[in-house]
Amino acid sequence: MQLGFVGLGAMGGALARRLMLKNKLGVYDLRPQVVADFAAKGGMAAQSPRELAAQCDMVMTCLPTSNEVRAAIFGPDGLAAGMKRGGIIADMTTGDPNATRVMAAELKEKGITLIDAPVSGGPHGADAGTIAIMIGAPAALYDRVKPVFEVISPNVFHCGEVGAGHVMKLVNNVIAASVRAVTFEAVAMGVKNGLSISKCAEVLNKGSARSYSTEITLPKLAKGGDIRTNFTLALMHKDVRLATELGMGSGMPMPISNLVREMFQTTINDQGAGEDVNMMIRTIEKLGKVKVVP
Secondary structure (H helix, E strand, O other): OEEEEEOHHHHHHHHHHHHHHOEEEEEEEHHHHHHHHHOOOOEEEEOOOHHHHHHEEEEEEOOOOOOOHHHHHHHHOHHHHOOOOEEEEEOOOOOHHHHHHHHHHHHHOOOOOOEEOOOOOHHHHHHOOOEEEEEEEEEHHHHHHHHHHHOOOOOOOEEEEHHHHHHHHHHHHHHHHHHHHHHHHHHHHHHHOOOOOOHHHHHHHHOOOOOOOHHHHHHHHHHHOOOOOOOOOOHHHHHHHHHHHHHHHHOOOOHHHHHHHHHHHHHHHOOOOOOOHHHHHHHHHHHHOOOOOO
């Protein structure tokens, strides 16, 4: 099976590098220099999604939102214009499950199958081969594509039919965002009352509040300096918004998640949408009149 990849940013680039360990991979990105860099390492450069799709049996996308995915697939030079009947597109974006299902239905009329396969664990998890991959696809097709994703990581999960992978990713990200926000808030309270951020991290990681935020994020913040993680406030706000919209559309009350969404909006207004997700701590420092990060 000839594979292709569209979207070679921080996350997509890490996933593509894993695939290149065992596959001859076609690549496309809006930035020609990034494509050239991958080509220098053995990738097959394409000048457009259409050209890439014409060479591939399966193309993976990893883009900021479902809007960019739609453009990459259905644009004038998009994947749908080049892919043969029977081809597969696997969207690894953190996307809108409803938008994914609509695109899947449109592609089915062209004889092309769209599945969703978002990931969790960050670029470092992709580089390490430990990332979680959540797939929404018919069971028989999942069995067929699973070996492809296992090149990236052994942690591959079949979550259900098309769209289920994106639902699972929204569950993951709204929890992660909520834990991050309340961790920052509570630690700021602790620091204002005499604790250090490093001591908070040390103790929390041995107790019931242990999480990714305490294990990975707090130690990074405790070191000071560059606290960024290469994931923007805008992207996290998008993920939480999609989760709360899905809740609203399905009649599921999500009062806590909606409050977290507003906290991210507050931080965006304070820090800027393009700032790193960890800059929420700066907004909390302002609100609490306390210096948390040394």
